[in-house]
Amino acid sequence: MAPITKIRIHRFGGQEVLRADDVEPSLPDAGQVLVAVRAASVNPVDFKIRSGKYPAVKDDRLPYTLGRDFSGVVEKCGAQATRFQVGDEVFGIVNIYGGGYAEKAVVDERAIASKPAALDHVLAAAVPLAGQTAWQGLFRHGQLKAGQTVLIHGGSGGVGHFAIQFAKAKGARVLTTVSAENVEFARELGADIVIDYEKQRFEDKASDLDMVFDLIDGETRERSWKLLKKGGILITTLTDPSHDKASEHGVRATRYTVEADGSELAEIASLLTSGKVKPHVQETYPLRSAVDALDSVEKGHSLGKVVLMVS
Ligand SMILES: NC(=O)c1ccc[n+]([C@@H]2O[C@H](COP(=O)([O-])OP(=O)(O)OC[C@H]3O[C@@H](n4cnc5c(N)ncnc54)[C@H](OP(=O)(O)O)[C@@H]3O)[C@@H](O)[C@H]2O)c1
Numbered sequence: 001m002a003p004i005t006k007i008r009i010h011r012f013g014g015q016e017v018l019r020a021d022d023v024e025p026s027l028p029d030a031g032q033v034l035v036a037v038r039a040a041s042v043n044p045v046d047f048k049i050r051s052g053k054y055p056a057v058k059d060d061r062l063p064y065t066l067g068r069d070f071s072g073v074v075e076k077c078g079a080q081a082t083r084f085q086v087g088d089e090v091f092g093i094v095n096i097y098g099g100g101y102a103e104k105a106v107v108d109e110r111a112i113a114s115k116p117a118a119l120d121h122v123l124a125a126a127v128p129l130a131g132q133t134a135w136q137g138l139f140r141h142g143q144l145k146a147g148q149t150v151l152i153h154g155g156s157g158g159v160g161h162f163a164i165q166f167a168k169a170k171g172a173r174v175l176t177t178v179s180a181e182n183v184e185f186a187r188e189l190g191a192d193i194v195i196d197y198e199k200q201r202f203e204d205k206a207s208d209l210d211m212v213f214d215l216i217d218g219e220t221r222e223r224s225w226k227l228l229k230k231g232g233i234l235i236t237t238l239t240d241p242s243h244d245k246a247s248e249h250g251v252r253a254t255r256y257t258v259e260a261d262g263s264e265l266a267e268i269a270s271l272l273t274s275g276k277v278k279p280h281v282q283e284t285y286p287l288r289s290a291v292d293a294l295d296s297v298e299k300g301h302s303l304g305k306v307v308l309m310v311s
Pocket of ligand 1: 159160179215258
């Protein structure tokens with residue numbers, strides 16, 4: 001096959017370690033498919049991996065192609081991959097060993113779903129990792145139900161903007177913290193109470209919560225324990241929560257890592273098709289400008305998602 005461009009790192013470090021390499025594409029194993037990537041999203045995990053501080057990716061994985069999710073077109077199916085056919089438009093999560101920032105990527109067929117026809121590849125690429133993180137936090141780990149109240153910290157970011165919409169679609173009441181300039185955005189997503197964390201103390205607006213969905217950690221998490229009702233739950237994507245703190249407050253607490261799940265992504269796709277949930281893409285960059293795209297996300301104030309346009 002002709003060489004393809006991949007954005008890779010050969011060592012860990014800052015933005016200077018990203019390189020556009022022209023290399024042979026990998027071929028799919030039995031249960032995998034080779035996808036021509038049209039767009040790939042940028043996630044905070046990408047700069048965490050690039051820095052060398054992400055535990056699951058160490059020296060033995062170098063050179064490493066960045067990128068954990070994509071939207072594209074199936075180009076080749078492995079011998080036992082039967083769910084999709086060449087030419088199908090699909091989107092999904094790439095495993096932790098990376099590969100989204102590339103013209104072609106090899107993915108497990110169980111990790112992907114049909115791309116909703118209503119979304120172009122840029123919008124579809126925004127969904128898999130951030131969307132499934134939001135879904136799994138709220139429903140798989142938090143078991144959020146209609147009528148319950150959730151406080152989402154970081155509601156304007158990639159995960160948070162999906163979490164607000166999913167929780168509302170479920171019939172929950174949503175409070176969220178965002179910076180002043182994103183208050184209107186969070187309201188438009190459907191949040192019932194939007195708290196400008198720079199000007200207001202969220203403790204003054206929230207109490208008796210069924211769930212805190214913590215996408216921020218640190219002081220924000222510490223100030224949140226007492227807002228949960230007895231038996232409530234704190235769910236986080238970040239550091240392990242203190243179980244002593246949880247029992248002190250009579251609540252539960254869980255940290256989780258998102259898992260690729262094509263069936264669950266298909267469920268999310270139906271919400272996207274119905275228009276009940278809309279990805280928001282703040283910026284797009286060409287693949288070769290991945291440094292700038294990653295820099296934008298690393299600043300920590302993304303409004304929705306940043307996406308690389310690949311082909
Ligand atoms: N465990 C996992 O599997 C998993 C999966 C996905 C993500 N994550 C982690 O979860 C975190 C969120 O991911 P993401 O993709 O949503 O990141 P993101 O797109 O970069 O969004 C982060 C958001 O945090 C907001 N923010 C910053 N300081 C805040 C504060 N003090 N209070 C409230 N909001 C604040 C920013 O909004 P403003 O501009 O409004 O401040 C920004 O939009 C990241 O650390 C990521 O690595 C973990």
